[in-house]
Amino acid sequence: MALAERRISATEARIAGLELPRGGWTEAARQDALARLRAMGLPERRDEYWRFTRPDTLSQAETPRAALFKPEETEIFSDLDRLKIVFVDGVFDAAQSDDLSLEGVTIERLADASVTDIHWARDLYGTLEARGQVPVQRPFAALNTAFATDGLMIHVIGKPSKPISLVYVHDSETSDAILHHVVKVEPGAEVTLLENGPAAARFNKCMEIDVADGGKLHLIRSQGRDHERRAVTHLFARLGEESVFKAFTLTVNGVLTRNEAFVELTGDDATVHVAGACVGDGDFHHDDTVFITHDAVNCESRQVFKKVLRNGATGVFQGKILVKEGAQKTDGYQISQSLLLDGDSQFLAKPELEIYADDVACSHGSTSGAIDEEALFYLRSRGVPAGAATDLLTLAFLAEAVDEIEDPDLAADIVSRLESWLARRR
Amino acid sequence: MLEIKNLHVKLEEEDKQILKGVNLSVEAGKVHAIMGPNGSGKSTLSYVLSGRDGYEVTDGSATLDGDDLLALEPEERAAAGLFLAFQYPVEIPGVGNMTFLRTAVNAQRKARGEEEMSAADFLKEVRTRAKALKIDAEMLKRPVNVGFSGGEKKRNEILQMAMLEPKMCILDETDSGLDVDAMKLVSDGVNALRDEGRGFLVITHYQRLLDHIKPDVVHIMADGRIIKTGGPELALEVEQNGYADILSEVQ
Numbered sequence: 001m002a003l004a005e006r007r008i009s010a011t012e013a014r015i016a017g018l019e020l021p022r023g024g025w026t027e028a029a030r031q032d033a034l035a036r037l038r039a040m041g042l043p044e045r046r047d048e049y050w051r052f053t054r055p056d057t058l059s060q061a062e063t064p065r066a067a068l069f070k071p072e073e074t075e076i077f078s079d080l081d082r083l084k085i086v087f088v089d090g091v092f093d094a095a096q097s098d099d100l101s102l103e104g105v106t107i108e109r110l111a112d113a114s115v116t117d118i119h120w121a122r123d124l125y126g127t128l129e130a131r132g133q134v135p136v137q138r139p140f141a142a143l144n145t146a147f148a149t150d151g152l153m154i155h156v157i158g159k160p161s162k163p164i165s166l167v168y169v170h171d172s173e174t175s176d177a178i179l180h181h182v183v184k185v186e187p188g189a190e191v192t193l194l195e196n197g198p199a200a201a202r203f204n205k206c207m208e209i210d211v212a213d214g215g216k217l218h219l220i221r222s223q224g225r226d227h228e229r230r231a232v233t234h235l236f237a238r239l240g241e242e243s244v245f246k247a248f249t250l251t252v253n254g255v256l257t258r259n260e261a262f263v264e265l266t267g268d269d270a271t272v273h274v275a276g277a278c279v280g281d282g283d284f285h286h287d288d289t290v291f292i293t294h295d296a297v298n299c300e301s302r303q304v305f306k307k308v309l310r311n312g313a314t315g316v317f318q319g320k321i322l323v324k325e326g327a328q329k330t331d332g333y334q335i336s337q338s339l340l341l342d343g344d345s346q347f348l349a350k351p352e353l354e355i356y357a358d359d360v361a362c363s364h365g366s367t368s369g370a371i372d373e374e375a376l377f378y379l380r381s382r383g384v385p386a387g388a389a390t391d392l393l394t395l396a397f398l399a400e401a402v403d404e405i406e407d408p409d410l411a412a413d414i415v416s417r418l419e420s421w422l423a424r425r426r
Numbered sequence: 427m428l429e430i431k432n433l434h435v436k437l438e439e440e441d442k443q444i445l446k447g448v449n450l451s452v453e454a455g456k457v458h459a460i461m462g463p464n465g466s467g468k469s470t471l472s473y474v475l476s477g478r479d480g481y482e483v484t485d486g487s488a489t490l491d492g493d494d495l496l497a498l499e500p501e502e503r504a505a506a507g508l509f510l511a512f513q514y515p516v517e518i519p520g521v522g523n524m525t526f527l528r529t530a531v532n533a534q535r536k537a538r539g540e541e542e543m544s545a546a547d548f549l550k551e552v553r554t555r556a557k558a559l560k561i562d563a564e565m566l567k568r569p570v571n572v573g574f575s576g577g578e579k580k581r582n583e584i585l586q587m588a589m590l591e592p593k594m595c596i597l598d599e600t601d602s603g604l605d606v607d608a609m610k611l612v613s614d615g616v617n618a619l620r621d622e623g624r625g626f627l628v629i630t631h632y633q634r635l636l637d638h639i640k641p642d643v644v645h646i647m648a649d650g651r652i653i654k655t656g657g658p659e660l661a662l663e664v665e666q667n668g669y670a671d672i673l674s675e676v677q
Contacts (some may be wrong), residue, residue, distance in 0.1 A: 373479070378516040380528070381476050382586060383504035383534035392529065394568075396520025 007041035009137075013044055013061045018147040018178075024114040029126035033356075036130065049136055052348040053258055053287040058140060058202070058232050060198055063176040066201035066228035067253075071414030073420060075167070076196050076222045076413055082165040085152065087225040089170065090177025092150055096167075104158025105191060105210065108181060110151040121153045121182040128208040128236035132262035136291065141234040141260070148180030151206075156189040163179075163192035168199030177199035181207045185215035185243070192407070193217065198224030198254070201269065209237040210214070211245050213267055219247040220410050222417065223225070223254060228239045230256040233415045235274075248405045250414050251278035251286055254422050256257075258287040265292070265299040271386040275304040277405035277414070279421050280313045281345075287316035288336070294360075294373035298329040306401040308423070309345035310395055320352040323360050330355075332362035339371055339397045341390075383394040391422040427625045428452040428475075428594050433466075433486035436475050445471045446650035446660050447486065452594065455622040459636055460629045461661060462647035464670045468629045470512060470599040471647075475504050476510040490594055504530075506539035507593030511583040511600050520569040523582070526570045527552060527589055534590060555588045576603035577611075584615035595619070596627045601635035612636030632664035645670055 015037070020030050042059040043050045057064050066415070094171055101105040132138055154164065161273040164180075168183035179195055184226035185191060189212075199205070211217050223231060237245050245306065251257050263272045278286045292301045307315035317336035338347030349366040371393050379389035395418060402418075405411040428451070435445040444467045447582050452458045462468050475488055475499035488495045518526065530544040543551070556566060559581045566629050571579050579598055586596055597616065601609055616639050620626070628639055636644070636658065644660040645652045646669070654660065654672055664672065 077459065242540065336605055372516075372518075374516045375518045377478055377500060378512070378518065379509055380500035381478075381512075381529075382526075382530035383501050384530055385501045385533060385537075386499065387437070388529070388533065389501075392521055392525075396518060399520035 003210060007044060010059065011038065011042045011121040014059055015143065015147065015312055017061060017146040020146055020150075021114065023121050026110070026114040026115055026125055027294045028422060030146045033126050033142045035131070036133060036158065037139055037142040037146060040133070040137045040142065042139050042143070049289070049318070052318070052359060055283065055420065057206075057230055057256060058258070061330045062232060063174045063202045063311045064229070065173050066170070066226060066230070067173060069198070069226040071225055075193050076417060079161065080165070082163045082194065084165050084167060086167045087150070087177070087179065089175035089197070090149060090170045090179055090203070093169070097232060097411045099260065102162070102164070103161040104156065104189070105164065106157070107164065107352060108156045110153060119153070120155055121183065124184060124208050124210050124406040125180070126183050128210065128238055129206060129234070129289060130236070131238070132236045133337070137142040137263070140204055140232045141206050141236070143232070144178055144180055144204050147166070148178045148206070151180040151182070154181065154183045154193070154379040156183070156185040156191045159190045163194050165194040165196070168195065168197035168203070168224070169291040170198040170200055170229060173201055176202045177206045179206070183207065183209045183217065183400075185217050187212045187213045188209065190216040191218070193219045194426065195219070195221035198226040198229040201229060203229065203231040203233070205231070205233040208236050208244065209235065211237065211243040213240040214242050214302050216241065216244040217246070218406065220405060220414070221248070222414070223252070223257060225253045227253045227255060229254050233260065234256045235261040235263070237261070237263045237270060237272070239263065239265050239267060242269045243267060244271045246273040246404065246406065246416070247275065248401070249276040250417060251276065252417060253280055253284060254286070255283055256285050258289065260289045263292045263301070265294050265296050265301065268297045268318070269299065270296060272299045273304070274405050275401045277306050277398045277401040277418065278315065279308040279418060281309070281311040281425070282313060284309070284313040285316070286314070287318070289318040291320045292322065292332070293324065294330045295324045295334065296325040299327070300331040301333070304401045304404055304405070305336040307347060308398065309338055309347065310341035312344040314345065317346045317349040317351070319350075319364070320354065321362055321364070323357050323362065325356040327357045328359040330357060330360040330397065331364065333365035335368045335400070338368045338369060339394060339424065348356070387426050391419070393410050394422060395419065428488070428490055430488045430626065431486050433488060434484040435476070436484055438482045440564045444481075444650055448650070448652055450645065452625040452627055454593070454625050456497065456642045457620065457626040457628060458643045458645065459641035459661060460647050460652075461631065461633075461664055462644045464466040468647055469598055472510055472596045472629060475596060476508060479617070494640045495630050495639065501533065502537070504590070504592075505534045507556060509587050509590055509592035511587060511597045513599040513602060515571050515579040515583055517572045519572050521570050523566050523568055523570050524552065526571060527586065530586065531589055537558060538563045553591060555582055555585055556671050557587050558561065558618065560611060577605065577608035580604060580608065581614050581615065582676060584612055588615065588619060593623065594625045596629070598629045599631065600628070600632055601632060610638060628650070633661045636661045648673055
């Protein structure tokens, strides 16, 4: 069979069991996305963008089984005053969720919102995703736009008093969830979004984000400890003048995670920070793939990714800063680092810069290393036992990523999860 | 207190003998100084005593109040009361100085079966100690030794020593990289810790540190052995005549 045909048949096999919701304002966008998906086909291992991460278990028709995991510790973010919205295996759970009303924001379910013909999200749903298909294809995102069964349409018009917290519960060993959120932050509005939980045995999530002039969005997520879960997630964000988008992701375990972010800085003086801390061992495979486009003057972007890998785990980072012609005074920073706690683990990194403006400051760095023996001895010579000293140095390694979280309570919650992970491995 | 007998040490990686039978006894309440030319084995002695990797003890013993130091992990030696002020204090990005100090103090207390120090008591103690060493709040907040000047690093070592209250303090070329004022500040910090229950081993190239920290006993080390022991006057002799005379005298 020709290669192209094989890709086509694999794609058709994947979508054969999925249903494209009909009617309402999303149908046209879904049909367009399906056409995009068919034109691209699902990724194969030979594809350059998937060189370091095998896409087969994400694209195959059958969902790989993932055992359920009930952690003993309290759920992250559960101590916060928040608006909680729960999805179980990708299905909205009204009984476990708070009332969706909160001052300064309107929140609707995609499943409800899409039955009407006119909706504010119409200009965004699938639009930002489609923009993100160039210059690199992201077929799982197109699949998501076409077949998403639910999600949230979050319209931020003010400054809600508390964060909106999306909780993804994994309750079936073979669940295959596809969620699509759209977030629109109006000029001057500001919100914090939280996401946590494994979501499903296999999770495909897409979030399209439009931050208007002067708007601010903080996104903090924690991807859940179920070791056998798989996830492919996409963030597509477009930022207006003087807007701010800061995202932080904690990943603890999970056999396969591919987190993509595609961000366009389209208004002058905008800021985007995308950060992540991940810790894993064994067959843990974690991939951060980030593409940031500077298309306006005096914008700042930061990518800070730290990975702690042990016992054969794999970390991947593919990060790009594209500075378009005219995007002067760009300040771009990219760092990806791994701490390999043993000789079996590996880190694969592909940092890229592509610059078409002459007055920019861009830096990137990628390192891979072990615990600093000098520092370890120094700590031990002061009485700190070897295990505790290693943990302290591991947390120190992760600190630059965690420091990207502005809210100290959220940062403390994230750090406590990292500490527990380390403590469980003593 | 510290008893070193016939200590022979070689590098683990290569067949090179560094210490060739060191004998030394430091009593509680006393300050001993070790002087010697480059490569005589002074720093190796301090590292071996504190438990750094890379050295192999081929013969001899080292005990602290009867505990076999060489059988203990570095953290156990610290909990037993041994402290090494590093010649080159290590920078640890991402670990706050205060966190580091508190972790160390409480780890040692825990190892000795003592109660951990409360946050309030710790803060009070560290502020008092830091003030005496002219270490400001900013320095306490910063990551351990990161961006510290040479003098700041050495003062930070003395602050750790003061907080940990060890029985036996080894100062490895604490004077290196210090200007006159910093040397005075560091020496005052050390002198403030001198007491009847505590021993000091001060390793230095130069006599000038010993003007500030007055030793009871001075040892001259050369080629992995202590070749001469005397009073403070021995340090002055080295200062005036160099090591050559002493070396030839012994040979």
